[in-house]
Amino acid sequence: SQTIHQWPATLVQPVGSPLSLECTVEGTSNPNLYWYRQAAGRGLQLLFYSVGIGQISSEVPQNLSASRPQDRQFILSSKKLLLSDSGFYLCAWLRGEANTGELFFGEGSRLTVL
Amino acid sequence: GQSLEQPSEVTAVEGAIVQINCTYQTSGFYGLSWYQQHDGGAPTFLSYNALDGLEETGRFSSFLSRSDSYGYLLLQELQMKDSASYFCAVRGGGNKLTFGTGTQLKVEL
Numbered sequence: 001s002q003t004i005h006q007w008p009a010t011l012v013q014p015v016g017s018p019l020s021l022e023c024t025v026e027g028t029s030n031p032n033l034y035w036y037r038q039a040a041g042r043g044l045q046l047l048f049y050s051v052g053i054g055q056i057s058s059e060v061p062q063n064l065s066a067s068r069p070q071d072r073q074f075i076l077s078s079k080k081l082l083l084s085d086s087g088f089y090l091c092a093w094l095r096g097e098a099n100t101g102e103l104f105f106g107e108g109s110r111l112t113v114l
Numbered sequence: 115g116q117s118l119e120q121p122s123e124v125t126a127v128e129g130a131i132v133q134i135n136c137t138y139q140t141s142g143f144y145g146l147s148w149y150q151q152h153d154g155g156a157p158t159f160l161s162y163n164a165l166d167g168l169e170e171t172g173r174f175s176s177f178l179s180r181s182d183s184y185g186y187l188l189l190q191e192l193q194m195k196d197s198a199s200y201f202c203a204v205r206g207g208g209n210k211l212t213f214g215t216g217t218q219l220k221v222e223l
Binding site: 032034036042043044045046049051057059090094099100101102103104105106107108 | 144145146147149155156157158159162164201203205208209210211212213214215216
């Protein structure tokens with residue numbers, strides 16, 4: 001079966017500390033992967049997306065970065081967190097071979113920067 | 115760039131029908147999706163329209179007009195559990211998916 005996992009689920013970090021969120025997909029190969037951020041009560045902001053290993057598209061200039069070291073692994077990182085980085089981070093993959101708009105989301109990682 | 119607009123909030127009574135509209139401006143367009151998100155949870159996929167017309171899935175239907183850059187989600191026989199946020203999303207070139215600002219639906223007795 002196809003599944004997506006991301007961790008950690010919750011974290012509280014001080015300003016200026018590093019960040020690493022990990023997402024893995026199982027049951028599929030060469031998936032299109034995405035990182036979104038959602039501030040409280042707001043919409044989903046596309047941060048990065050990847051169509052293959054080592055291929056990263058960045059949508060918003062910021063102090064975050066993404067990497068895709070393996071086919072089914074997508075990592076979101078920061079060297080120094082800002083207060084504005086607080087939010088709900090969601091990893092997703094695009095299901096289906098043909099033209100589809102079905103994103104399947106992980107459980108999310110809730111980040112609070114203090 | 116891409117932008118999508120939705121009403122911020124809609125209120126309806128249980129058993130009623132509600133329509134959530136989405137207008138978009140995009141440099142590339144392959145289709146329009148709809149997602150539901152309950153408080154504290156991740157979004158879940160509801161429907162996808164690549165072609166003009168109405169797609170029906172149970173109580174939910176989704177419509178797309180590519181010429182008008184417009185779509186809507188129609189929810190029938192509203193239930194309390196339908197209270198959630200609803201997002202439209204455009205699939206653009208390069209498999210980029212951009213979300214709208216979301217519509218909070220409140221279903222009342």
